[in-house]
Amino acid sequence: MTVLDESAESGETPLLEVRHVKKYFPVRRGVLQREVARVHAVDDVSFAIREGETLGLVGESGCGKSTLGRTIVRLLEPTEGEIIFQGTPIQKFGTRKLRPLRREMQMVFQDPYASLNPRKRVGTIVSDPMRIHDIGSRAEQKRRVGEILETVGLSPEHYNRFPHEFSGGQRQRIGIARALALRPKLIVADEPVSALDVSIQSQMLNLLDDLQNELQLTYLFIAHDLGVVRHVSDRIAVMYLGKIVELSPAEELYTRPIMPYTEALLSAVPIPDPDLAEKRERIVLEGDVPSPINPPSGCRFHPRCRYATDVCKEVEPPLVDYGNSHLAACHHPLNVDEATLQRVGVAERHTPADADETALPQDTSGSSNPAVTPTRDTHSS
Amino acid sequence: MAERLLEVNDLNVRFATEDGIVRAVEGISFELERGKVLGIVGESGSGKSVTAMTLMGLTRGVNARFEGEVLYKGKDLLKVSDADMQNYRGNELGMIFQDPMTSLNPVYRIGEQIVEAIQAHEKVDKRTARARTVELLRQVGIPNPETRVDSFPHEFSGGMRQRAMTAIALSCNPSILIADEPTTALDVTIQAQIVELINRLKDDFDSAVIFITHDLGVIAEIADEIIVMYAGRVVERGSKRDIFYDPQMPYTWGLLGSIPRLDRPRPERLHTIEGAPPSLINAPEGCKFRPRCPHAFEKCREEPGLENRVETPGHFDRCWLDVEYKRAHRDETTSPGGTVEAA
Numbered sequence A: 001m002t003v004l005d006e007s008a009e010s011g012e013t014p015l016l017e018v019r020h021v022k023k024y025f026p027v028r029r030g031v032l033q034r035e036v037a038r039v040h041a042v043d044d045v046s047f048a049i050r051e052g053e054t055l056g057l058v059g060e061s062g063c064g065k066s067t068l069g070r071t072i073v074r075l076l077e078p079t080e081g082e083i084i085f086q087g088t089p090i091q092k093f094g095t096r097k098l099r100p101l102r103r104e105m106q107m108v109f110q111d112p113y114a115s116l117n118p119r120k121r122v123g124t125i126v127s128d129p130m131r132i133h134d135i136g137s138r139a140e141q142k143r144r145v146g147e148i149l150e151t152v153g154l155s156p157e158h159y160n161r162f163p164h165e166f167s168g169g170q171r172q173r174i175g176i177a178r179a180l181a182l183r184p185k186l187i188v189a190d191e192p193v194s195a196l197d198v199s200i201q202s203q204m205l206n207l208l209d210d211l212q213n214e215l216q217l218t219y220l221f222i223a224h225d226l227g228v229v230r231h232v233s234d235r236i237a238v239m240y241l242g243k244i245v246e247l248s249p250a251e252e253l254y255t256r257p258i259m260p261y262t263e264a265l266l267s268a269v270p271i272p273d274p275d276l277a278e279k280r281e282r283i284v285l286e287g288d289v290p291s292p293i294n295p296p297s298g299c300r301f302h303p304r305c306r307y308a309t310d311v312c313k314e315v316e317p318p319l320v321d322y323g324n325s326h327l328a329a330c331h332h333p334l335n336v337d338e339a340t341l342q343r344v345g346v347a348e349r350h351t352p353a354d355a356d357e358t359a360l361p362q363d364t365s366g367s368s369n370p371a372v373t374p375t376r377d378t379h380s381s
Numbered sequence B: 001m002a003e004r005l006l007e008v009n010d011l012n013v014r015f016a017t018e019d020g021i022v023r024a025v026e027g028i029s030f031e032l033e034r035g036k037v038l039g040i041v042g043e044s045g046s047g048k049s050v051t052a053m054t055l056m057g058l059t060r061g062v063n064a065r066f067e068g069e070v071l072y073k074g075k076d077l078l079k080v081s082d083a084d085m086q087n088y089r090g091n092e093l094g095m096i097f098q099d100p101m102t103s104l105n106p107v108y109r110i111g112e113q114i115v116e117a118i119q120a121h122e123k124v125d126k127r128t129a130r131a132r133t134v135e136l137l138r139q140v141g142i143p144n145p146e147t148r149v150d151s152f153p154h155e156f157s158g159g160m161r162q163r164a165m166t167a168i169a170l171s172c173n174p175s176i177l178i179a180d181e182p183t184t185a186l187d188v189t190i191q192a193q194i195v196e197l198i199n200r201l202k203d204d205f206d207s208a209v210i211f212i213t214h215d216l217g218v219i220a221e222i223a224d225e226i227i228v229m230y231a232g233r234v235v236e237r238g239s240k241r242d243i244f245y246d247p248q249m250p251y252t253w254g255l256l257g258s259i260p261r262l263d264r265p266r267p268e269r270l271h272t273i274e275g276a277p278p279s280l281i282n283a284p285e286g287c288k289f290r291p292r293c294p295h296a297f298e299k300c301r302e303e304p305g306l307e308n309r310v311e312t313p314g315h316f317d318r319c320w321l322d323v324e325y326k327r328a329h330r331d332e333t334t335s336p337g338g339t340v341e342a343a
Helices: A065-072 A095-102 A122-132 A138-151 A156-160 A168-180 A198-215 A226-232 A250-255 A260-268 A274-279 A310-314 A338-344 B048-055 B082-091 B110-121 B126-139 B158-170 B188-204 B216-222 B240-245 B250-258 B323-334
Strands: A016-029 A034-049 A054-058 A080-085 A105-108 A186-190 A218-223 A235-240 A243-249 B004-017 B020-033 B037-041 B064-072 B093-096 B176-180 B208-213 B225-230 B233-239
Touching: A016 A065, A034 A065, A034 A080, A034 A243, A054 A065, A054 A226, A065 A105, A065 A186, A065 A218, A095 A105, A105 A168, A122 A138, A122 A156, A122 A168, A138 A156, A138 A168, A168 A198, A198 A226, A198 B250, A218 A226, A226 A250, A235 A250, A235 A260, A243 A250, A243 A260, A260 B188, A274 B216, A274 B240, B004 B048, B020 B048, B020 B208, B020 B225, B020 B233, B037 B048, B037 B216, B048 B064, B048 B176, B048 B208, B082 B093, B082 B110, B093 B158, B110 B126, B110 B158, B126 B158, B158 B188, B176 B188, B188 B208, B188 B216, B208 B216, B216 B240, B225 B240, B225 B250, B233 B240, B233 B250, B250 B323
Parallel strands: A054 A218, A054 A235, A105 A186, A186 A218, B037 B208, B037 B225, B093 B176, B176 B208
Antiparallel strands: A016 A034, A016 A080, A235 A243, B004 B020, B004 B064, B225 B233
């Protein structure tokens, strides 16, 4: 196994803990549908979310952030690893055992046009979760739907309307109302605002913020927009090709990115201020994200990284704690002072190991290099 | 003085629908010179795409009515016959669409689609057209164009498809390139590449660009002049500096304040523009932004004209508010996080 932190934050049990989760999709070919390759969508990811916290998850398309979100709410079954929700491992739960769990974790989807059944009325869409879970009588359900609709900024009179009668922003509110119907603890929001116009987007972000305070919700907020993620998150995880490459308190990620990928990502965000935009140094990343079927050896970012050296091609950098719960996986960390470098001892791991071992990128489960798995004190902060 | 390529005068576009007449574009005017980038910003339904498509002659239809003029090098494109329009399209005006996934034909190779575009407009044999295609793909930054020319669209990534689309748009060397949300479907890193590419190609091909987007960040990087559209109208128009540093229209302030910005401290709450854009069938009377405008007053029931109300020439807005009042109050909206901090 690759080294990743167990993320035991300050002693208390987190609401959700993800340990070494992998999700591979088989690629099948031919008459016999033999498995010829695997898409490494999520590859050994670990983190924890505290109650009441918002964890932002950013990355480019195809980095596995949505797959990770879906795996966590168990719309997908992880290939390997543990998902621990409120102290219970749920990764192997079957449909029946998952049902009560669905009350606790809900999902808000990206496309408000595709995620609502066009043939159902708003009232039915929002009350269905309660009906399925057999909560309350018909009348109570109806009253509750009215309440929820009001909470999300719609009117109870919308009960009998169809989704097509609403604008994109209003539909997204219906999607949120449906997610709230069962009073969940955790909401996984997968790009909830990216399909909306800027003025509607800010309404939605403020709404999510209010709901969190009112209902003590915990969010896993998946988005590709770094501005949006910064606005909502307490901590942010950056994903690249199935791996978390940096995990940091929100503000610190923007002021002090450690991983060169994060730096490049931040520098690519356009700034709506012509003078600043002109002055700013932009790192334009060459090329596209490589295929997750055959991810690059060593550090997965090395083919596009401007700091990459030989060691990056051969040794996969572990996720290291640089203090203040700021974790990053890089051989050439940025914005880190000498003392911290000494303490976490990244320098030692610069020794290239046998190239043979890492030359087989498909075999990820067993290919972890002995050189990159030293035992270290990960909780040095 | 640079050559004036395009002059749009008081363009109106209306569509008759079952529900009534949609006034998609009302009274838009602008000029475009060679070598310049005009940015059009607005939300969905503001009429920005309809404007672009009308310039290309793509909104023509039995239910569409046009008024005004679209003068391309002095010739009114609204009066040109459908057959002649075909010659302007591609040769003189090229267009890049938003979604590179749906605007390429999935069953033809990339190269075939570009060759087709070239041969539709010029009498050249296949071999010449193919050689030009390879060269175009090289210019838009596709690696190994000799082999990639035979790839299918699904073998390209989103960024590469947008590059291929750009190659098609440029295949006949148009004077004006219209880019309708070319970066919206792309990741930020790829978006940066495409913006850089369009900027470079504009110089290489010595053309002018109309860049349509809802992203003010992208506009800040690429545009020379900016038009802000709302409910089918131009509500503010000026140089890039005017719009970003001296915005006169509360709608523009709202747009600027609604974006979570990386260059400013994180505000407690984002500014929101309450409500939703009006229907284009039954637009409110007076200022179209009035129902959502926190500064609206009695006079706003009468529609303000697009006029130059500030000292800077060329900066127009549609707002009755006093300039002094606006300068004193707009910061509450544009920087909800407090004072502007130089990052």
